[in-house]
Amino acid sequence: MTDKPADPLIEIRGATKRFRSAGGVHTAVRDLTMTVGRGEFVAVAGPTGCGKSTTLSLxxxxxxxxxxxxxxxxQLVNGIPAGVGYMFQNDAILPWRTVLDNVAMGPRYRGASKAEARDRARAWVEKVGLAGFESYYPHQLSGGMRKRVALAQTLVNEPSILLMDEPFSALDVQTRALMQDELLRLWSGTGAAVIFVTHDLEEAIVLADRVVVMTCSPATVKGSFTVPLERPRHVEEIRLTTEFLEIYKEIWESLRQEVDKTRERGARRVA
Structure with a gap:
């Protein structure tokens, strides 16, 4: 386990979030406390439906x-902070815009001229490996290519905080590994703090500096584990190392207990 960063960029302090629903009041997270340092990559793992996405919303x-x-x-968060980029599970690509125009939207909304926005977009389209596809429309792209567009859309604005909500979960195994490598390559050296929500512990470990394990719903932090794997990383190679297997076993023992509790709750509801 690890202590909190000395210079946190993000701090959640004793946060509880309740939502009103048809059945009453649902508590998504309870007494949640966590920090993320500048330039730190933190993965948040936990059982399905435990409140991981709510953490990003806060x-x-x-x-x-x-x-x-x-x-x-x-500064207290009471609106959307400056410098935040958000990548969702479902991409936000507009079907009537080309790849280039989709990526250029962010700079345009932030006041860049059309020419400047398109120049910046073109550079990022190339960075994510889509040079030559600038004039294509989303329906002409594969799932992995669409994710590359979504990644370029997010990074073109040079965010200092990158929030990612299971962005690669819908991809096949091979494409997912390629996108994990691509994310690490593009993030390296940016200094951006990342919170990456995932239900996949392998993904959490290969990407992150630290893995935060959440309890079953309502979520709070159960444990925080430093990932002692050197960078740069190649995700397919690192999964085969002894160091990866050791940290996986340690974190899985903590996470497994929460997954089992969630399954037991589900079984009781069905019964």
Whole structure:
């Protein structure tokens, strides 16, 4: 396990989030406390439906804590903080725009001229390996190519905080590994803090500096584990190392207990 960063960029302090629903009030996260340092890659893993995505919503300002608080750069979050990029499980690519115009949207909304936005977009399209596909439309792209567009859309704005909500979960195994490598390559050297939500522990370990394990719903932090694997990393090779297997076993023992509790709850509801 590890201590919190000395200079946290993101701080969630004793946060509880409740939502009203037809059945009453649902508590998504409870007394949640976690920090992320500048340039740190943190993966958040936990059972299905435990509240991992709510954690991202608190950082992004899309949701405010019912109790407790969230701070970015020391400032209380009461709206969307500057410098936040958000990559969702389902991409936000507009079907009537080309690859280039989809990537250029962010700079345009932030005041860049059309020419400047397209120049920046073209550079990022090339960085994500889609040079030559600038004039293609989303329906002409494979799933992996669409994810590359979504990644370029997010990174073209040079975010200092990158929030990722299971962005590669819908991809096949081989394409997913390629996108994991691509993310590490593009993130390296940017200094951006990353919170990456995933239900896949292997993915969490190969990507992150630290893995935060969440309890079953309502979620709180159960444990925080440093990943002692050197960078740069190649995800397919690193999975075969003794170091990877050792940290996997350690974290899985913590996560497995929460997964079992979630399964037991589901079985009781069905019964």
């Amino acid at each position: 950082v992004s300002g899309l949701e405010l804590a019912t109790e407790g608080e969230t701070r970015v750069r020391g």
